[in-house]
Amino acid sequence: MTMTYSNTYKVSDVLPDILSPLHPVKDPIITIVTVVRNAQNCLEETIRSVLSQTLKNRQYIIIDGNSTDGTLDIIKKYENYIDYWISEPDRGIYDAMNKGIIKAKGNWIHFLNAGDYFYSNKSLERIFSKQKEDVDVLFADHQVIYDNFSRIQKAGTISDLWKGMVYHHQSMIVKTKLQKKYPFRLDMIAADFDFIYRLYKSNHSFLYFPETLSVISAGGISDQYRVQSIKSFKKVVVNYDKSLLIDTFYFYKIFDSILRNILKKILPQKIIDIIIQRK
Numbered sequence: 001m002t003m004t005y006s007n008t009y010k011v012s013d014v015l016p017d018i019l020s021p022l023h024p025v026k027d028p029i030i031t032i033v034t035v036v037r038n039a040q041n042c043l044e045e046t047i048r049s050v051l052s053q054t055l056k057n058r059q060y061i062i063i064d065g066n067s068t069d070g071t072l073d074i075i076k077k078y079e080n081y082i083d084y085w086i087s088e089p090d091r092g093i094y095d096a097m098n099k100g101i102i103k104a105k106g107n108w109i110h111f112l113n114a115g116d117y118f119y120s121n122k123s124l125e126r127i128f129s130k131q132k133e134d135v136d137v138l139f140a141d142h143q144v145i146y147d148n149f150s151r152i153q154k155a156g157t158i159s160d161l162w163k164g165m166v167y168h169h170q171s172m173i174v175k176t177k178l179q180k181k182y183p184f185r186l187d188m189i190a191a192d193f194d195f196i197y198r199l200y201k202s203n204h205s206f207l208y209f210p211e212t213l214s215v216i217s218a219g220g221i222s223d224q225y226r227v228q229s230i231k232s233f234k235k236v237v238v239n240y241d242k243s244l245l246i247d248t249f250y251f252y253k254i255f256d257s258i259l260r261n262i263l264k265k266i267l268p269q270k271i272i273d274i275i276i277q278r279k
Helices: 043-051 071-077 093-103 123-130 158-163 176-181 191-201 226-237 244-266 269-277
Strands: 030-036 058-064 084-087 108-111 137-145 150-153 172-175 206-217
Touching: 030 043, 030 093, 043 058, 043 071, 058 071, 058 093, 071 084, 093 108, 093 176, 108 176, 123 206, 158 191, 158 244, 172 176, 191 226, 226 244
Parallel strands: 030 058, 030 108, 058 084, 137 206
Antiparallel strands: 108 172, 137 150, 137 172
């Protein structure tokens, strides 16, 4: 059965026959890690998206932050199809991600957080069937789901990384050995950007795939705390590069973000949707 996800598609509607019994893979191509805490309303869609991938040479890990809702019931429902899972308190999302990194056995690692899912059941197969070069980081486009519409967000140019994230973390696949070498810092909002920028400045190789890899919902942590995120991006960049251009650019970005937040409070939602769709 072939599936294509869209903003109206629900992975949880797929029949159980897409699932195959868990046969632990000795040398998986990729490890997929889902971090979750109290997400009983959306975790199942993410799990089924992973399990429906046509690329079977994979390892699936779920790291739960001691959920107190029905999240654990969902995990246990699928535990025969999950290679490793744990539920315990953590020190935040990056601490949970680091726990997943420690358990990763695949040559590559990908993070797909609760509530998000792959754009197609062939997403991973398509990327690894095309991936020919010996590169360190693969990245692609992503689809963003808003309340009333969705749009494809194209990845930017890697040379523009000093301006902030040019692609979404959940449309990135990276060599596991690099994630193990550089675990996420726990003292930063933008620890994922810090990791990516470190690789970029260390001359590791990046390869762009002009395809949509993941589907995410608007309103995540970085959306809710946009100004803080921008400041965190700048903090990372100036650790490696300092210039008047960088200072000026981030001053404008912060001003622009504050202005947008003000406009969101005074403009009708229909107008805001039109602005977003035209970006």
